[in-house]
Amino acid sequence: MLAAAFSAHGAGAQMMGQPITTLTPQQSGTLLTRLAAMDAAQGLPPELSVRLASQHPGAAGQKIVRTQHTYKGLRIFGSESVVVTDTVGSVVGITTTDRRVGPGNSLAPLAVAPTVPAISAADAIRIAANSVAPRGTDRWPPSAELLIFPIARSVRVPAAQSKQEIELNAADLQEVIERYALAYYVKTRMAQDNKPVYYDTIVDANTGAILAQWPALKTVVGSGNSQYNGVVPINTSAVAGGFQMLDTTRGKGGRYGGMAITNANHSSADNPDPGSIYTNSSNTWGDGKQYVNGGSTTSANGQTAAVNALWGLMNTYDANRNALGWHSLDGNNTATYIAAHVDTSYDNAFYDDSCKCMYIGDGSHFNSLGAIDVIGHEMSHGVTAATADLVYAAESGGLNESNSDIGGEMVEAYARAGGTGNLIPASGNDWMMGTEISKTGQPLRWMYRPSKDGSSPDAWSSSLKFLDVHYSSGPNNRMFYFLAQGSKADPASDFYSKFLTRTPAAMHGIGSDKAYRIWFKALTTKFTSTTGYADARTKVLEAAQELYGANSKEAIAVQRAYAAINVGADVDETGASDGGGQQSMERIVNGGFEDGITGWNGNTATIGSDPAQAAFEGTRYARMGGQGRTTNQTLTQSVSIPAGATRAVLSFATHIETEEVHAVAYDQLTVTFKDSAGKVVRTLARYSNKDATAGYQIRSFDVLAQKGKTLTLSFAMHEDSSKPTYFVIDKVSLLAE
Known part of the structure; x- marks a missing residue:
């Protein structure tokens, strides 16, 4: 749907467009007329309309116009459209979150009457303020917007009615509007007890009851001598008598006319004053050491926090721009x-x-909070606010926090590689948030295994929406790690997911650059303010398909990464097309045995089918053993892994069934690679009667170390003198690229 490819990144990769000129009043009017006509064609009455909310760049040559759905001029909370237009305002595509339909497919006009509130906006502000900070003072002026608030609940789709709660997948639930309320959306930005207290509150405009509430403060609990990065180049500006921390090459306008670092000089967090831009007589800044409490904020030691901040801000800007x-x-x-x-x-x-x-604190339990991933995290909240503006509560709040963790890690990778180039490097970040600011070495969050913090879940569940957003971000963080880096098949690994049930058991990642490109496009051009996990999967998949192709390995990886966190179904990787990188090639001939003995040598009589034994896929398999007497059987195939391979994974499905009653490995299946002389180069696995299972198990092995070699893959079965054991093998695959 979106336009031209950016060739430096391979087929399908795209850059976002340059800063835009907003639509003229005439173009805006034409667009609104077109959207109203689309709504009328769907049978919506004229009381339901749309209004323009914000505009920002999309892909090159396109704009994103975000619209809000309204009823009698009042916004319907969370009901929005993301309209992709060309430069003159013609509609290219639309993504919609439509919350205009209530119980029994009734519409909002039937549910809310009258639209005149019983309490004033000032009353609503007082109610909201008293609920969160009764002794607070305003940091920023409060606001109250009268709107229509849909009150929703999650219901199961028909196919999931009989599932146990623990079995539910995110795709098993859908949102249903129960009723609509005339309400005020109150924003209070206050300070109390020496800390900022920022909240958004939905107050019923008739009764004064609080219908919903969530925190709105996005937090994480020359040359410059940086505390975390050594000596780093920082862009400053010359002034009379020296230099100042103002980078006019990155960004325009704003409060200071460029990217600036200021000295809050211990002003209270409940009402912080940013202070003045840092200045220095020379263009060498900081001492690279943790700030000493009570010391000067303008000395070399005091400047180090500012160096940290400017280095982080520059790299955040460059990573996203370049x-x-x-x-x-x-x-x-x-x-x-x-x-x-x-x-x-x-x-x-x-x-x-x-x-x-x-704003950055000096830390007490923490070191200075200006580490590169923390800066990237917080600045990414600004990107979210300017685009999807994900509501900072429930599942959308978790995605809001996750986007910032993703941004922090990608900025860290970019900075560690030198902060140049037009790709996000494949390595350099640690996939842990806030490791450097921790005095104990324990990070705030582990993206690859969120549950290591003791509070964040690894996968979606129906209770996710009730968690603090710093914890409900966990599953999506893990999804992004798997999308970029892949997973492991070993259940004991931190990188394993029990929800990956297709082939191979260890999914392949697509690299940080492609993963970030896909995620960023979905966030900025498809997400709406109430996007949750299931909706995010749909939109991230759409972004991958638009960038790299409908059946590309990138699109397959998105499906698998979300399946790994219990959002949507898992899929096989076999058959994915190449979307801009090297093609993943199957190196096994007839791995499913559907062509009989083709490609296989040895005891090929073990290949066949039997109504008493189901195949993993198709109708045939290799069934070794089951004789109940001393028996040796071997199946082999010659395989070659290219010398230039960057990934090579062997996988197969096994089903083991036995009549042995003792926990002794009497009967065994050994999987090896052998060289041309028959010498074992690598033993991949040994299975025995002790590993008997009720169904098939997917086994997966990284075999990249064997690249550049032609080897014999061997399945060797030994059965002892009594009690049969069947070793069934199917779906043998060796994917290399």
């Missing part, structure tokens, strides 16, 4: 700033959307 084509936080190249040394011994860093800026 790799994705996205300029600054909003895509339109508006400059931002970071204020260092907020409060005293403050163990936090936060992004404040009211100023579109970031």
Whole structure:
């Protein structure tokens, strides 16, 4: 659906467009007329309309126009469309979250009458403020928007009615609107007890009851001598008597006319003053050491936090601009700033959307919170706010936090590789958030295994929406890790998922660059404010298909990565087409045995079918053993792994059934690679009667170490003198690329 490929990244990869000029009033009017006509064609009454909300770049040559659905001029909360247009406003495509349909397919006009509130906006603000900070003072002026609030619940799709709760997949639930309420959407940005208290609250406009509430503060609990990165180049500006931390080459406008680092100089976190831009008589900054409490914030030691911040801000800007084509936080190249040394011994860093800026504390239990992944994390909240604006609660809030963790890790990878080039490097980041700021060495979050923190789940469940957003982000973090890096087949591994049931058991990743490109496109051009896990899967898959092809390995990887966290069904990787990288080739001939003995040598009489034994796929398999007497059988095939391979994975399905009653390995199946002289080069696995199972098990092995070799793959079965054991083999595959 979206346009031209960017050749430097291979087929299908795209850059986001340059900062845009917003639609003219005439173009906006024409677009709204077209959208109204589309709604009318669906039978929607004129009381239901749309209004323009925001505009930002899409792919090259396109704009994203976000619209809100309205009823009698009032916004319907969470009901939105993301409209892709060309440069003159013609509609190219639309993604919609439609919350205009209520119980029994009734529409909002039938459910809300009248639309005149019983309480005032000031009353709603007072109710919201008292509920979160009764002694608080306003950090930013509060606001109250009168709107229509859909009250929804999750119901099971028909096919999932009989499932146990623990068996539910995210795709088994759908949202149903129970009723609509006339309500105020209240935003309070307050301070109380020496800390910011930012909340969004939905207040019933007739009764004053609080219908919903969630926190709105996005946090993580010259040359410059950086604390975490050694001596780093930082862009500064010359001023009378020296230099200042103002980078005018990155971003325009904003409060300071460029990307700036300021000295909050311990101003209180409940109402922080960003202070003035850092200045220095020379263009060498910082001492690379943790700030000493009570010391000067402008000395070399005090400057180090500012060096950390500027290095992080520069790399966040460059990673998104150079790799994705996205300029600054909003895509339109508006400059931002970071204020260092907020409060005293403050163990936090936060992004404040009211100023579109970031504040960094010096830490007490933590080191200075200006590590590269923390900066990337917080600045990514600004990208979310400028695009999908994911509601910071329930599943959408988890995705909001996850996007920031993803952004932090990708910025870290980019910076560690030198901060240049138009690709996100495949390595360099640690896939853990906040390791460097931790004085114990324990990170805040593990993306590859979120449950290691003791609070975050590894996979979706129906209770996910009730968790704090820093924990409900966990499954999507794991999804992104698997999408980029792949998984492992060993159940004891931190990189294993029990939800991957297809072939191979260990899914292949597509690399950080492609993974980030797909995710970023979905976030900025498809997600709406209430997107949850199931909807995210659909839209991330669409992004992958548009970038790399409908049946590309990238699209297959998205499906598998989400399946790995219990969102949607798993799929086989075999048959995926190449979407811009080297083709993954099958090196096994007749791995499913459907062509009889073709390709196989040895005891080929073991190949066949039997109504008493189901195949893993198709009708045939190799069934070795089962004689109940001393027997040796072997099946072999010659295989070659190219010398230039970057990935090689052997996999097969096994079903083991036995009549042995003792826990002794009497009967065995050994899987090996042998050289041309018959010498074992590698023993891949040994299975025995002790491994008997009720069904098939997928086995998977990384065999890249054998690249450049032609070897014999051998399945060798030995059965002792009594009690039969059947070793059934099917779906043998060796994928190399």
